[in-house]
Amino acid sequence: MFIQVLTLSIIFFLTLPFFFLSLIKSSRSKKPSTPNVLPKRYPLIGSYFDIKSNQSNRLEWITRILKNCPSATYTLHHILGYRQIFTASPDNVQHILKTRFNNYPKGEFFINVFFDFLGNGIFNADGEAWKFERQVSSHEFNTRSLRKFVETVVDAELNDRLVPMLSGAVTGKTVLDFQDVLQRFAFDNICKIAFGYDPECLLPSLPQTEFADAFEDATHLSSERFRAPITLTWRIKRFFNVGSEKKLKIAISQVRDFAKKLVREKKQELATKSSLDSVDILSRFLNSGHSDENFTTDIVISFILAGRDTTSAALTWFFWLIHQHPEVEKEILKEIKEKSDMLVFEEVKDMAYIHASLCESMRLYPPVPTDSKRAVADDVLPDGTVVKKGSVVTYAPYAIGRMENIWGSDWEEFKPERWLQRDEAGKWSFVGRDPYTYPVFQAGPRICLGKEMAFLQMKRVVAGTLRRFKVVPAVEEGFQPEFVSYLTAKMKGGFPIKVEERGKLD
Numbered sequence: 001m002f003i004q005v006l007t008l009s010i011i012f013f014l015t016l017p018f019f020f021l022s023l024i025k026s027s028r029s030k031k032p033s034t035p036n037v038l039p040k041r042y043p044l045i046g047s048y049f050d051i052k053s054n055q056s057n058r059l060e061w062i063t064r065i066l067k068n069c070p071s072a073t074y075t076l077h078h079i080l081g082y083r084q085i086f087t088a089s090p091d092n093v094q095h096i097l098k099t100r101f102n103n104y105p106k107g108e109f110f111i112n113v114f115f116d117f118l119g120n121g122i123f124n125a126d127g128e129a130w131k132f133e134r135q136v137s138s139h140e141f142n143t144r145s146l147r148k149f150v151e152t153v154v155d156a157e158l159n160d161r162l163v164p165m166l167s168g169a170v171t172g173k174t175v176l177d178f179q180d181v182l183q184r185f186a187f188d189n190i191c192k193i194a195f196g197y198d199p200e201c202l203l204p205s206l207p208q209t210e211f212a213d214a215f216e217d218a219t220h221l222s223s224e225r226f227r228a229p230i231t232l233t234w235r236i237k238r239f240f241n242v243g244s245e246k247k248l249k250i251a252i253s254q255v256r257d258f259a260k261k262l263v264r265e266k267k268q269e270l271a272t273k274s275s276l277d278s279v280d281i282l283s284r285f286l287n288s289g290h291s292d293e294n295f296t297t298d299i300v301i302s303f304i305l306a307g308r309d310t311t312s313a314a315l316t317w318f319f320w321l322i323h324q325h326p327e328v329e330k331e332i333l334k335e336i337k338e339k340s341d342m343l344v345f346e347e348v349k350d351m352a353y354i355h356a357s358l359c360e361s362m363r364l365y366p367p368v369p370t371d372s373k374r375a376v377a378d379d380v381l382p383d384g385t386v387v388k389k390g391s392v393v394t395y396a397p398y399a400i401g402r403m404e405n406i407w408g409s410d411w412e413e414f415k416p417e418r419w420l421q422r423d424e425a426g427k428w429s430f431v432g433r434d435p436y437t438y439p440v441f442q443a444g445p446r447i448c449l450g451k452e453m454a455f456l457q458m459k460r461v462v463a464g465t466l467r468r469f470k471v472v473p474a475v476e477e478g479f480q481p482e483f484v485s486y487l488t489a490k491m492k493g494g495f496p497i498k499v500e501e502r503g504k505l506d
């Protein structure tokens with residue numbers, strides 16, 4: 001706090017004369033004022049005051065601004081001339097993620113902010129390091145691996161852990177935090193598929209998971225660095241090891257200790273096994289000659305981040321929306337009833353209505369609501385926005401999902417049908433949108449590697465849960481959950497539910 005006040009005071013006194021000058025100038029100005037939704041901007045400090053006052057509702061604030069800009073793109077001016085361009089324009093998204101991919105890496109700024117937590121893991125790498133990690137990991141996402149994932153890992157976690165836990169909640173009439181349960185589910189899943197290790201997080205006792213808490217803190221506090229109005233603040237705090245940086249250091253060291261333990265155990269296992277027996281991602285990296293402990297630890301952390309918080313966030317919002325829309329739930333149940341009790345891989349793939357409902361839910365509540373790149377060289381976006389070398393360019397799936405010109409005047413409504421068409425026999429088929437209009441999984445060369453895996457897992461969980469149970473939010477009448485976003489999104493305070501047994505589907 002002291003450091004933040006000190007930094008601010010210095011900047012404040014340096015910029016005071018410019019501030020008053022601009023006030024006088026704007027009060028004399030005859031020009032019509034900009035709509036008050038756009039931030040006020042001053043010399044040197046840019047829109048510091050608006051940025052600061054909207055820090056806690058940043059996503060909504062940015063969305064409101066983008067909705068009020070003709071090309072859904074806005075350049076936000078931070079302190080000392082540093083610019084950040086926000087966009088919700090599909091053409092601009094395509095330009096950044098595909099057409100001029102090489103001009104928009106994650107960049108030094110992002111990598112430095114997250115380096116202590118993610119190191120050189122795939123989420124925090126550019127250039128050759130990224131290419132190598134992507135190439136090695138991609139083998140784990142072929143059809144054979146995906147089939148194995150659904151038929152062994154997901155089904156076992158569902159039938160042996162999730163369903164018994166929901167049954168227990170019916171019998172005991174207990175309230176569960178479904179967000180926590182789904183995170184545990186996803187964590188067990190990703191550890192099994194990526195490292196061949198079962199952390200047994202989703203047990204009836206809901207074991208205290210020090211690691212999960214530390215992971216949560218590390219994600220939250222690292223992304224706070226990214227949002228800090230003044231970058232210098234966290235660097236000074238880190239130097240003196242005080243405040244949030246002290247907490248972050250402790251959380252990161254717990255996360256890294258856990259990940260290192262996984263790497264060491266895997267190395268021992270590989271020493272006694274043929275390399276052909278080990279088909280998880282970690283084994284692939286270790287077998288490819290990359291046994292450096294820090295590097296493999298980074299890989300483990302990135303995959304946990306990729307696999308744990310994304311699908312659980314998506315499912316949390318999905319189950320909330322389903323309860324608000326009984327007509328959608330009814331249609332989902334119809335689809336479930338058409339399939340066998342123990343779904344096989346092809347049946348999971350084929351569930352078009354559930355697929356559409358998940359897409360629709362992630363349109364409104366994307367697990368990764370914004371994503372940033374840094375311009376290597378000067379550029380101009382398709383809408384004419386000038387990008388200066390070094391500017392941060394952020395595309396916002398959350399805002400794109402709320403654009404009337406893309407989704408129509410009913411954009412606020414949860415309507416899976418906007419992703420579907422019926423054939424003459426009345427069977428639904430899924431109609432996707434291009435990945436720039438729906439960049440929930442990113443797009444272009446860095447599109448999410450786990451997209452298909454995520455859908456298979458989520459569809460299996462939805463079918464396995466709703467076939468037997470009704471998920472009822474345990475909240476007061478009129479309650480509205482709050483969407484919060486760190487690196488990935490969350491429902492603030494968790495998602496309390498009661499579970500009811502459903503009679504046989506008729």
Ligand code: HEM
Nearest residue numbers: 134306307310311314367368440441442446448449450454
């Ligand atoms: C609903 C679920 C998911 C969503 C919405 C999602 C979304 C995303 C997004 C937006 C990115 C780009 C992040 C960035 O570069 O900053 C990404 C990257 C990635 N995702 Fe996912 N993801 C999901 C599930 C998964 C799962 C289950 C895995 C499995 C391990 C996975 C693996 C990855 C990997 C490895 C990358 C890095 C790709 C690269 O940089 O080349 N994701 N994902």
